[in-house]
Amino acid sequence: MKYFITGGAGFIGSNMADRLLSELENEVVVYDNFSTGRREFLEDALKNERFTLIEGDNLDEEKLKESMKGCDFVFHFAANADVRMGTEHPEKDLKQNTIATFNVLEAMRANNIKRIGFSSTGSVYGEATVIPTPEDAPFPIQTSLYGASKLACEGLLAAYAEGFDFQVYIFRFVSILGERYTHGHVFDFCKKLKDDPTQLYILGNGKQRKSYLYVKDCMEAILTVIRNADEKVNIYNLGTDEYCEVNDSVGWISKRLGVDPKLSYAGGERGWIGDNPFIYLDTKKVRSLGWKPKATIEEGVVKTVEYLMSNPWVFEARN
Amino acid sequence: MKYFITGGAGFIGSNMADRLLSELENEVVVYDNFSTGRREFLEDALKNERFTLIEGDNLDEEKLKESMKGCDFVFHFAANADVRMGTEHPEKDLKQNTIATFNVLEAMRANNIKRIGFSSTGSVYGEATVIPTPEDAPFPIQTSLYGASKLACEGLLAAYAEGFDFQVYIFRFVSILGERYTHGHVFDFCKKLKDDPTQLYILGNGKQRKSYLYVKDCMEAILTVIRNADEKVNIYNLGTDEYCEVNDSVGWISKRLGVDPKLSYAGGERGWIGDNPFIYLDTKKVRSLGWKPKATIEEGVVKTVEYLMSNPWVFEARN
Numbered sequence: 001m002k003y004f005i006t007g008g009a010g011f012i013g014s015n016m017a018d019r020l021l022s023e024l025e026n027e028v029v030v031y032d033n034f035s036t037g038r039r040e041f042l043e044d045a046l047k048n049e050r051f052t053l054i055e056g057d058n059l060d061e062e063k064l065k066e067s068m069k070g071c072d073f074v075f076h077f078a079a080n081a082d083v084r085m086g087t088e089h090p091e092k093d094l095k096q097n098t099i100a101t102f103n104v105l106e107a108m109r110a111n112n113i114k115r116i117g118f119s120s121t122g123s124v125y126g127e128a129t130v131i132p133t134p135e136d137a138p139f140p141i142q143t144s145l146y147g148a149s150k151l152a153c154e155g156l157l158a159a160y161a162e163g164f165d166f167q168v169y170i171f172r173f174v175s176i177l178g179e180r181y182t183h184g185h186v187f188d189f190c191k192k193l194k195d196d197p198t199q200l201y202i203l204g205n206g207k208q209r210k211s212y213l214y215v216k217d218c219m220e221a222i223l224t225v226i227r228n229a230d231e232k233v234n235i236y237n238l239g240t241d242e243y244c245e246v247n248d249s250v251g252w253i254s255k256r257l258g259v260d261p262k263l264s265y266a267g268g269e270r271g272w273i274g275d276n277p278f279i280y281l282d283t284k285k286v287r288s289l290g291w292k293p294k295a296t297i298e299e300g301v302v303k304t305v306e307y308l309m310s311n312p313w314v315f316e317a318r319n
Numbered sequence: 320m321k322y323f324i325t326g327g328a329g330f331i332g333s334n335m336a337d338r339l340l341s342e343l344e345n346e347v348v349v350y351d352n353f354s355t356g357r358r359e360f361l362e363d364a365l366k367n368e369r370f371t372l373i374e375g376d377n378l379d380e381e382k383l384k385e386s387m388k389g390c391d392f393v394f395h396f397a398a399n400a401d402v403r404m405g406t407e408h409p410e411k412d413l414k415q416n417t418i419a420t421f422n423v424l425e426a427m428r429a430n431n432i433k434r435i436g437f438s439s440t441g442s443v444y445g446e447a448t449v450i451p452t453p454e455d456a457p458f459p460i461q462t463s464l465y466g467a468s469k470l471a472c473e474g475l476l477a478a479y480a481e482g483f484d485f486q487v488y489i490f491r492f493v494s495i496l497g498e499r500y501t502h503g504h505v506f507d508f509c510k511k512l513k514d515d516p517t518q519l520y521i522l523g524n525g526k527q528r529k530s531y532l533y534v535k536d537c538m539e540a541i542l543t544v545i546r547n548a549d550e551k552v553n554i555y556n557l558g559t560d561e562y563c564e565v566n567d568s569v570g571w572i573s574k575r576l577g578v579d580p581k582l583s584y585a586g587g588e589r590g591w592i593g594d595n596p597f598i599y600l601d602t603k604k605v606r607s608l609g610w611k612p613k614a615t616i617e618e619g620v621v622k623t624v625e626y627l628m629s630n631p632w633v634f635e636a637r638n
Contacts, residue, residue: 087482087483090421090424090425090479090482091421091425094417094418094421098413098417098471099413099418102409102410102413105409106409106410125458126477135458136457136458137457137458138455138456138457138458139444139454139455139456139457139458139459140458141477141552141554142473142474142475142477142478142481143477143478143481144478144481144482145475145478145482147474147478148471148474148475148477148478149471149474151470151471151474152417152467152468152470152471152474152475154461155461155466155467155468155470155471156413156461156464156467156471158445158460158461158462158467159461159462159463159464159466159467160409162461162462162463163406163409163463163464164406233460235460
């Protein structure tokens, strides 16, 4: 199988590239504009003759179409993943998520590629009324531009399944942690504590409850689903069967770093506008296919801290 | 109050313009690109000094911003409403629905206008598993590009409510009938029977069950909601408490026209890809505000046929 991965130089995408290349029958084409992706993440992949790297943007429709030629399956991971800053630049979610996804689908159609795996988010549930939240939870009300744009993408995928006979796999992720993680609160905390181990300022009240999944568990979950689920539209929550408070993760991070910072809080239930004080997904559906995560949330956080400590270059700001 | 109506020269928009102008305290600005709107629909409004017509497109961001100046409330009705042909030109729903709605919201933000009423659709429920379908039905799977684009718009509105302190009113319509109706199956049937009263070819098997709402009842429902519901995000199904089969409406139309056509069927449960064989919305929520429809579905169909017979000019194709 020849896989095409948008955002393949990013956290999720590069992990998927490596995972797919570990199977000798697979070829991988990574397409990335390197706005947040890192060439370093593809160090191993670039040594593999079954791997091709194309620098390109999903808003460049012609290049996207051209680059996808001959592929069998598309993983569409490229996205604006900056959940917090949606209100600073609302057009970013529209362009980089909704319109980019439309372009990916159109490029697939032009190349007669019919199968796609897509990274959606638990944020599409807004502030869920049912927790743990199953895939068929009550019709949600969006609370962030990010969630709204991902929901728009999900709708496009499903409509292409119906209208153009695509087979689509939609993964609603909790936050993902692990090797190459470079974005989100564990990253922010590690960076701040590296600069000043004596204190840590926390958005919200620290009691926001979050669920995390370790990236390698996430990769196995995705492959389990695309190899076993066979509906036209396949929607799966991906997460662990547990959650933690932001304060718990601060404890694990501090312990692993060997620091004891004085904590201070911005206060309030939410870390930012649209922050969800409790994301916890029901993962019965994916478990029913035989998958289960190997790492606990604590183990995922610790692996992430270890990765960040061994790779201090990821802290160098590039924007 | 000064109301801004996108798509104000269309079926729904022009009815709303007239309805609002019937109250002496209201001013109305209609913004329409006349791609499907009709100047004739604004004949009465144009005589009113409290009315302004601006010819403009929602993809023209600057003109949109400029035109909205000084308004208090926006009705966003402009849309590509061609549910059936989505797969012929998928970019149409993206541009004219999703991106246009984004532009409307941004223009509101630029003008510090915070309240919007939006025409969504029962199609966002896909093939609903709960019928009659309430607003908080299980998280639906989209089946049409049209429904997917309207869902994308709903998400944007809700995210603007959360992120920018908007107050949004989302109306999930069944099909609307009545004066100025120029689009959909009652229109198609009347047109065909006008050309040849001896036969009628019906898409699907004629057993598709549909619910319809008479346009003047629809206007009252919308005003009831925006004047009484006061959440940040207000989502209301609008429809009648009954449904009919396509075959029933064929009977009512034929009777009113005094014709007896030989019927033939394309067959199949669906009239077209993404057609929903049964749309029937639960309207308890809007009824709880004191609204109820005055016309039955049959009365709505008959009023529509009478309108079309008195206004044969609407059959002149313009595209």
